[in-house]
Amino acid sequence: QVQLVESGGGLVQAGGSLRLSCAASVRTFSMYGMAWFRQAPGKAREFVSAIRRIGGSTAYGDDAKGRFTISRDNAKDTAYLQMNSLKPEDTAVYYCAARWDTGVLVTAVTGYPYWGQGTQVTVSS
Numbered sequence: 001q002v003q004l005v006e007s008g009g010g011l012v013q014a015g016g017s018l019r020l021s022c023a024a025s026v027r028t029f030s031m032y033g034m035a036w037f038r039q040a041p042g043k044a045r046e047f048v049s050a051i052r053r054i055g056g057s058t059a060y061g062d063d064a065k066g067r068f069t070i071s072r073d074n075a076k077d078t079a080y081l082q083m084n085s086l087k088p089e090d091t092a093v094y095y096c097a098a099r100w101d102t103g104v105l106v107t108a109v110t111g112y113p114y115w116g117q118g119t120q121v122t123v124s125s
Contacts (some may be wrong), residue, residue, distance in 0.1 A: 002024065003026075004024050013124055022034065022081075023078050030054070032101055033102075034051050034079040035047070035098075038090075039093050040092040046061060049064055049081060051070045052103075058070050
């Protein structure tokens with residue numbers, strides 16, 4: 001059983017920043033790769049960022065690169081997504097996801113069996 005709880009979402013003006021947190025209740029957090037996805041109304045769930053179990057190896061979706069940073073603190077069983085220079089098109093529900101790390105970065109929704117309930121991020125113009 002893996003439980004993930006996102007927090008840190010909210011309303012922010014365009015150009016502002018937010019930091020999302022994903023608290024994991026897992027047996028061995030350091031063995032899991034983590035990722036962030038987002039889903040806007042009427043759109044498919046979209047890859048945002050992923051990080052391998054220790055860190056160092058990360059991946060970003062096209063819309064996130066240069067603006068967002070994924071990180072993790074294994075001592076706190078928590079993953080983070082720092083979002084800067086936010087745009088209205090970043091508005092979405094942001095989901096934390098986890099998978100048993102197999103040595104590679106995974107960007108597909110189907111690659112993650114464990115998901116949080118999401119946190120709403122709204123960016124106003």
